[in-house]
Amino acid sequence: MSKRIAIVEDEAAIRENYADVLRAQGYQVQTFANRESATQAFTLQLPHLVILDIGLEQEYDGGFTLCQWLRTLSSTLPIIFLTARDNDVDTVSGLRIGADDYLTKDISLPHLTARIAALFRREDALKQPSAKEHILNLEQLEIDVQRMTVSWLSVPLDITITEFWMVHALAKNPGFVKSRQQLMNESKIFVDDSTITSHIKRIRKKFIKIDQTFDCIETVYGMGYRWNTANSNATNHITSSVTDQE
Amino acid sequence: MMRIRFGLRAKLLLLASVLFTIPWFGYQYVWEMEKYLRYGQEQTILGTARALATALHERPNLFNNQASFLPSVEQGKDFYGYELKQAIQLDGLPNDWPNYENRIHLYNQQNSINPLLANINSEHMFTATIAKYGKYLYLFISVVDNKVVFRPTNAQSIVNNDHLEIALVDNSGVFNRYIIANKQSGWLDSYRITHLSGPFPEVANFIQGHWLTTPQGYNIELRIPLTHVGDQIAFAVHDVDSTTEGISSSIGSADPSQKETLGTIVVPSPEIERIVKGMSHTNSRIWVVDQHKRVLASAGDLTKAGGVWQRTRLPDDNTNGNNLSPWQQLEQNWLIPLYYKFLTKPPKAFIDNLYDTQNLTGQHIETALIGDPSSQWRLTKDQQAVVLSAAYPIFINQQVHGAVIVEETTNGIRTLRNKALEKLFSAIIAILLISAVVFLLFASRISNRISKLRNQAENAIDENGRITASITASTANDEIGDLSRSFAQVVNRLSQYNHYLEGMSSRLSHELRTPIAVVRTSLENLSLHDIPQQSQQYIDRAQGGIARLNAILTSMSEATRIEQMLVSCERVNFDFNRVLNGCIQGYQQVYSTINFHYKPSDKALSMNGSPEHIAQLFDKVIANAAEFSIDQKIFITTEYHSKEVVVHISNNGQLLPEQMHERLFDSMVSVRKGSQDTQPHLGLGLYIARLICQFHQGKITATNHHNPQGVTISMSFPRT
DSSP states (O other): OOOOOEEESHHHHHHHHHHHHHHTTOOOOOOOOSHHHHHHHHHHOOOOEEOOOOSSSTBHHHHHEEEHHHHHSSSOOEEEEEEOOOOOHHHHHHHHHHHHHHEEEESHHHHHHHHHHHHHHHHHHSOOOOOOGGEEEEEEEEEEETTTTTTTEEEEEOOHHHHHHHHHHHHHSSTTTTEEHHHHHTTTTTHHHHHHHHHHHHHHHHHHOOTTTOEEEEETTTTTTEOOOOOOOHHHHHHHHHHHHH | OOOOOOOHHHHHHHHHHGHHHHHHHHHHHHHHHHHHHHHHHHHHHHHHHHHHHHHHOOOHHHHHTTTTSSOOBBBBEEEEEEEOOSOOOOOOOOSSSHHHHHHEEEEEEGGGGSSTTTTTTTOOOEEEEEEEETEEEEEEEEEESSOOOOOOOOOOOSSSEEEEEEEEOOOOOOEEEEEEEOOSEEOOOOOEEESOOSSSOOOOOOEEEEEEETTTTTEEEEEEGGGOOSSEEEEEEEEEEEEEEEEEEESSSSSSSSSSGGEEEEEEOOOHHHHHHHGGGGGGEEEEEESSSSSEESSSGGGGGOGGGGOOOOGGGGGGGGOHHHHHHHHIIIIIHHHHSOOOOSSSSOOOOOOOBBBBEEEEHHHHHHTOOOOEEEEEETOOOOEEEEEEEEEEEEEEEEEEEEEEEEEHHHHHOOOOOOHHHHHHHHHHHHHHHHHHHHHHHHHHHHHHHHHHHHHHHHHHHHHHHOOOOOOSSHHHHHHHHHHHHHHHHHHHHHHHHHHHHHHHHHHHHHHHHHHHHHHHHHHOOOOOHHHHHHHHHHHHHHHHHHHHHHHHHHHHHHHHHHOOOEEEEHHHHHHHHHHHHHHHHHTOEEEEEOOOOOOOOOOOOOHHHHHHHHHHHHHHHHHEEEEEEEEEEEEEOHHHHHHEEEEEEOOOOHHHHHHHTTTTTOOOOOOOSSOOSSSHHHHHHHHHHHTTOOEEEEEEETTEEEEEEEEEEEEE
């Protein structure tokens, strides 16, 4: 059975472009131009994934309202915000309301479809027992690549797809610096440096919520970020790299 | 040259100085008032004179015995009995006679009463003066005689020696002659030689006096009761050089031998004086003169004659220093002495010896004796007081027989004027002080309000034209309040506009993102389809363009995002040197072609702020330096001062245009010469650097350096 995806977007051209691509990928796509029509349709039947724009026609925050309403109907329904609004406040609000990802319209269609696929994959994977080979264990960190979940001290983190890929990119090669550009590429988003910084800050906060002493994500000034394992000393790394240079 | 600033306060004070004309007007007013008071006093005094003259009109008996019928008076023959103020001691010495020197009359051979005996060569002469005191007429005679011959003891004759002969006509018209012939110095021996009951002179012991022998002759000082003195008198000194030779020289005021040849004497008339006394309560000095200007009566004392105004004493005269208010004390101790630096106090004691009571002078008296009342102002001789005198003629049978002269000083008016001026000055000083304070306060308040508004206006906009603070609109309902409100409104509108402009890039990026997304998704969709090879290149170009647009949008939104993030960014303490060292290590990897000259410092330097943003700041500056470097060298130096740390990042290459030094850090300013590279530049990098510096209370400046040419960007941060 093919997945049903709902796109709520007031800009017809974009809506249809997205719909075309997704249909080409084999999804069933419903499109809605405003909140009323979407609400009516969702009352009858929920789709498998929803892509929301925040500003919907006259409603400046229509997407947020819709998202909140959808979360009351289902706590597991994957919701992606796809919007032109890229400021921090909106990103934080969108994610806090319960979206699984917050994307700006800069994102390319392949990236979008990859993300959608990933969300479905995670949803599917969550229903099946986890396979050992997909699990990356790094001391207290456990990353299930299949299910796209992260847990610290065995406590699962509430993490978005973008964040998951960032953590994954850092933890894949602990001790190695990942530049912002690399993180962008790995998480399949196209944003500026400071957005990466704020993503990293958010990820840190999520870890610190579980463990006050968490300090594994280190900022390497001028370069990027690095995942430090407990037995790798940050300063040692710097000195060694400096020595390498000279 | 620095121009003196003439502020609002000074201008207002200058305007307020117009107030100082008020005292001048007040002063003029009081002077004018004094003029009218003087005029009034003149009228009053003339009225007093007329009233007294009216009482004396047509009463010939008052004047009959006063020799006022004489057509002329002759000095030395016709006398005036000065009224003396003090008693005379009959001792033959002139020292108790007041003003003796001026009042004596010299009699010499020209006054010889016997032409046969007149001898020019004779040294015989005498001086005499007559005065009245109490009920006596006093006579003082000082005789120059080379040989004084006394009446021999036992001699019967009283004329064979030096003797004084006095002839009088008393009030009842009886002619009497007396001879004074002493046997020795001492008490006088006086004899009457007329109306004798026997052959011998009778002793006239009512004539009392003293004979004093002096080196040049002798003095005789005597008194005669006024009852024996009418209005005619003559006296003569007969010089006898030997008791046997008879009289050698006779000099006298007139021939005393018969009634007709006597001179006249005027003594102040008791009858007229009585009438005048009745007028003496007018605070005036009053004289009654006969037509020869001789005083018949007088009353009052000029020093107490202040006029009608003298009595209008102001009540605060009798306040004593015990229960004075502070203001009154100030007035008494400071102000009034100050006023009398230029005000003249009417003198309590002044000398007025202008008048010889024998002969009053003055134009007004002359005029009055012709028949016209007139008045005169004059200064006393010591110029201490101004005296107003009015003369009014006394008519008897259509003839002027005398005049009433009333004199007053202007002291009353002057006292009044001074009091008025004192009050005026005190009031004016008080008003001036109060108004000066009020003006000063008012001016200060206005000036402060304007200064405050100016400061607010200056603080509202920084040197880059950014609105940094709003102006608190004043609620005052006046022009400055209006101005303040206008300013607040202007700044508010400007701020809104600035806000709009600042939000422009973010709004623009937001608004553009949707159409770009439309184009991009369409292109991407298109590329999924089979398209001819020829068309593919156009799609690629379009996608390249879209990518560039996207990059522009991204950097546009980066600036606003940084602003937003800095607002909510929490500050942490971090090691500045570690961040700097880390950054430069990173740059050595990122910019592999560039040679970084930097000596890392391992000293920890604590700073409060956001290390990520500091790193981002260095990213931007280093990116800029790397881009403009021509020799692939970047110099990084740090300076540690007590209060701040300065980081200089310099590269060699193109210089900054002069006027760009400040503007370089503004939004959307780029100094690149044409953009040859594909990467668009919006000039946001250094703008972001400035935002981060400002967030850390730091400063960023760009300076050119020479030898070799290049640009140094210096960032200073306060140390914590």
